[in-house]
Amino acid sequence: xxxxxxxxxxxxxxxxxxxxxxxxxxxxxxxxxxxxxxxxxxxxxxxxxxxxxxxxxxxxxxxxxxxxxxxxxxxxxxxxxxxxxxxxxxxxxxxxxxxxxxxxxxxxxxxxxxxxxxxxxxxxxxxxxxxxxxxxxxxxxxxxxxxxxxxxxxxxxxxxxxxxxxxxxxxxxxxxxxxxxxxxxxxxxxxxxxxxxxxxxxxxxxxxxxxxxxxxxxxxxxxxxxxxxxxxxxxxxxxxxxxxxxxxxxxxxxxxxxxxxxxxxxxxxxxxxxxxxxxxxxxxxxxxxxxxxxxxxxxxxxxxxxxxxxxxxxxxxxxxxxxxxxxxxxxxxxxxxxxxxxxxxxxxxxxxxxxxxxxxxxxxxxxxxxxxxxxxxxxxxxxxxxxxxxxxxxxxxxxxxxxxxxxxxxxxxxxxxxxxxxxxxxxxxxxxxxxxxxxxxxxxxxxxxxx
Numbered sequence: 001x002x003x004x005x006x007x008x009x010x011x012x013x014x015x016x017x018x019x020x021x022x023x024x025x026x027x028x029x030x031x032x033x034x035x036x037x038x039x040x041x042x043x044x045x046x047x048x049x050x051x052x053x054x055x056x057x058x059x060x061x062x063x064x065x066x067x068x069x070x071x072x073x074x075x076x077x078x079x080x081x082x083x084x085x086x087x088x089x090x091x092x093x094x095x096x097x098x099x100x101x102x103x104x105x106x107x108x109x110x111x112x113x114x115x116x117x118x119x120x121x122x123x124x125x126x127x128x129x130x131x132x133x134x135x136x137x138x139x140x141x142x143x144x145x146x147x148x149x150x151x152x153x154x155x156x157x158x159x160x161x162x163x164x165x166x167x168x169x170x171x172x173x174x175x176x177x178x179x180x181x182x183x184x185x186x187x188x189x190x191x192x193x194x195x196x197x198x199x200x201x202x203x204x205x206x207x208x209x210x211x212x213x214x215x216x217x218x219x220x221x222x223x224x225x226x227x228x229x230x231x232x233x234x235x236x237x238x239x240x241x242x243x244x245x246x247x248x249x250x251x252x253x254x255x256x257x258x259x260x261x262x263x264x265x266x267x268x269x270x271x272x273x274x275x276x277x278x279x280x281x282x283x284x285x286x287x288x289x290x291x292x293x294x295x296x297x298x299x300x301x302x303x304x305x306x307x308x309x310x311x312x313x314x315x316x317x318x319x320x321x322x323x324x325x326x327x328x329x330x331x332x333x334x335x336x337x338x339x340x341x342x343x344x345x346x347x348x349x350x351x352x353x354x355x356x357x358x359x360x361x362x363x364x365x366x367x368x369x370x371x372x373x374x375x376x377x378x379x380x381x382x383x384x385x386x387x388x389x390x391x392x393x394x395x396x397x398x399x400x401x402x403x404x405x406x407x408x409x410x411x412x413x414x415x416x417x418x419x420x421x422x423x424x425x426x427x428x429x430x431x432x433x434x435x436x437x438x439x440x441x442x443x444x445x446x447x448x449x450x451x
Contacts, residue, residue: 020066020067021049021064021065021066021067021079022064022065022066022067022069022076022079022080022081023062023063023064023065023079023080023081024039024062024063024065024069024080024081025060025061025062025063025080026057026058026059026060026061026062026063027059028059029059030057030059031057032046032053032057035057039065039069040069041065041069046063049063049064049065049066050063050064065081069081076451079239082413085412085413085414085415087397087398087401087412087415088148088365088397090401091148091149091150091397091400091401092400092401092403093149094149094151095149095150095151095399095400095401095403096150096151096153097145097150097151097152097153097179097396097399097400098152098153098154098155098177098178098179099152099153099154099155099178099179099180099181099182099392099395099396099399100154100155100156100157100175100178100180100181100182101135101138101154101155101156101157101181101182101183102157102159102166102169102181102182102183102184102189102193103131103134103135103156103157103158103159103183103184103185104127104128104131104158104159104160104161104184104185104186105128105131105132105135105158105160106128106158106160106161127161127185127186130185130208130384131185133381133382133384133385133388134185134207134208134384134385134387134388135156135388136373136376136377136381136385136388137373137381137384137385137386137387137388137389137390137392138154138182138388138389138391138392139376140369140372140373140376140381140385140388140389141388141389141390141392141393141396142154142392142396143372143376144365144369144372144389144393145393145396145397145400150396150400152396155178157169157173159183159184159189161184161186161189163188163189163192166184166189166192166193167192170193170196170197175197175200175202176200176202178202179203179399179403179404179405180202180203180204180205180395180399180405181193181197181202181203181204181205182205182207182391182392182395183205183207185207185208185209186209187206187209187211187213190204190206190209190213190219191213191214191216194213194214194216194218194219194431195214195216197218198216198217198218201217201218201406202218203218203220203405203406204216204218204219204220205219205220205222205391205395206219206220206221206222206223207222207223207387207388207391208223208384208387209223210223210224210225210226210357212225213431214430215427215429215430215431216430216431217430217431218431219430219431219432220405220424220431220432220433220434221431221432221433221434222391222394222420222422222434223357223434224357224433224434224435224436224437225433226332228433228435228437229331229332229355229356229357229437230257230331230332230355232355232437232439233329233330233331233332233354233355233439234260234261234264234331236353236355236439236450237261237264237265237298237300237329237331238264241264241265241298243296244296244297244298245269245291245295245296245297245298246265246267246268246269246297246298246300247268247269247270247271247287247297247298247299247300248261248262248265248268248269248270248271248299248300248302249271249273249279249299249300249301249302249303249308249312250270250273250301250302250303251273251276251302251303251305251308252273252276253303253304254302254303257302257331257332258270258302261300261302261331268300269287271283271284271287271299273308276305276308277305277307277308277311278307278308278311279308279311279312279315281315281318284315284316284319285318285319288319288324291324293323293324294323294325295325296325296326296327297324297325297326297327298327298329299312299316299326299327299328299329299350300329300330300331301328301329301330302330302331302332304332304334304336305336306336306339306341306342309336309337309342310341310342310343312328313328313342313343313346313347313350314343314346316328316346316350317343317346317349317350320349320350325351326350326351327350327351327352327353328347328350328351328352328353329352329353329354330352330353330354331354331355332354332355333354333355333356337354344442344445345445347442348442348443348444348445350442351441351442352441352442353439353440353441353450354439354440354441355437355438355439355440356437356438356439356440356447357420357421357434357436357437357438358383358386358419358420358438359419359421359438359440359447359448359449360418360419360446360447361416361417361418361419363416366416366417366418367418369381369386369389369418370418373385373389386418386419387419387420389417389418390417390418390419390420390422391420393417394415394417394420394422397415398412398415409424409426409432414436416436420436421434421436421437421438422434422436423435423436438450
């Protein structure tokens with residue numbers, strides 16, 4: 001008879017989707033009692049989600065759990081629940097660590113007896129300021145380790161960013177006495193060092209570059225691959241994009257990524273990019289007027305073009321209202337987003353989501369890094385100093401735990417330091433690469449991990 005005012009409609013109950021749950025593999029010797037205590041769930045709640053438990057708990061069973069269980073003492077890797085490993089609680093007492101640093105200071109050309117001259121010259125040498133900042137952070141990491149009772153013997157080699165100097169250093173020093181080498185900073189120089197030290201199985205850590213290093217078995221690539229981060233973001237979009245109004249904005253350089261996004265969201269709206277540099281305000285305004293109130297719109301932006309980023313963020317920010325929620329996302333946040341012309345307030349308003357190798361922690365004791373750095377240098381740490389702290393402390397902690405980087409890699413699932421997460425995976429051919437990444441978002445003007 002048709003729809004009439006006052007009729008009562010029966011609507012289907014919302015079905016739980018896959019991302020409402022996470023999964024846990026039962027360990028040997030675990031009991032229902034220990035499992036209930038570990039997960040803070042009673043037996044009836046566990047059995048309701050996992051009827052097979054009525055026949056008994058068995059090692060190797062994969063249990064379905066509510067997503068909120070992945071908080072606190074656990075972390076979620078993909079959709080699998082794993083217990084957090086606290087390396088600080090596992091260190092050997094009175095550990096000794098011996099590490100070499102290869103850093104391009106070019107101290108022979110900088111008159112360090114005059115600090116004003118040194119600062120002036122360093123400011124003109126971008127590579128050397130990076131090196132100085134990185135090592136400043138590394139020194140704080142060594143002091144941090146010392147406070148934990150770890151004895152750190154560090155030898156600093158000034159490479160002068162010279163292959164000739166590097167060969168001389170390698171020829172006149174016995175690196176078999178070192179448990180690890182951090183650096184050089186430049187990929188070509190690092191490959192030279194790794195090739196020379198691989199026969200002695202001396203670990204060589206690439207600290208700053210995301211460029212893929214030649215596949216020597218002794219290389220630890222500490223910066224996650226951009227492809228890995230993009231793939232993780234695509235997985236996030238697929239798992240959490242259900243029910244969203246999705247728009248894709250991509251310039252001509254990102255056609256392949258646009259195609260992957262369309263395969264995930266076949267009904268996505270493809271926004272036209274004018275001259276690869278801007279989107280039409282009237283066009284976007286018209287699109288948003290046709291979106292129902294209180295629904296969520298995702299706009300996925302794929303570009304490294306500053307003009308397009310400023311255009312999109314400005315236009316989208318103008319569409320945010322109390323009834324229109326707009327979230328900006330990207331699979332690859334390049335350095336261009338750090339340009340002063342990109343408004344952080346717009347990114348905050350748009351709840352900007354992106355994959356990252358860094359996310360500041362608020363957990364002790366690593367959250368105290370900035371205070372330690374300021375106390376030592378009377379200035380706040382920049383990105384390179386923070387990286388120096390994280391990379392150095394990760395190496396020291398692994399060596400203090402197992403005295404061997406290779407053995408530690410098999411025993412330490414991951415470390416979470418001030419900004420970085422280090423979760424090394426063995427490549428099929430060659431060394432190790434860090435797979436520790438985050439999905440982060442703007443929360444106000446702070447960055448928060450999306451769990």
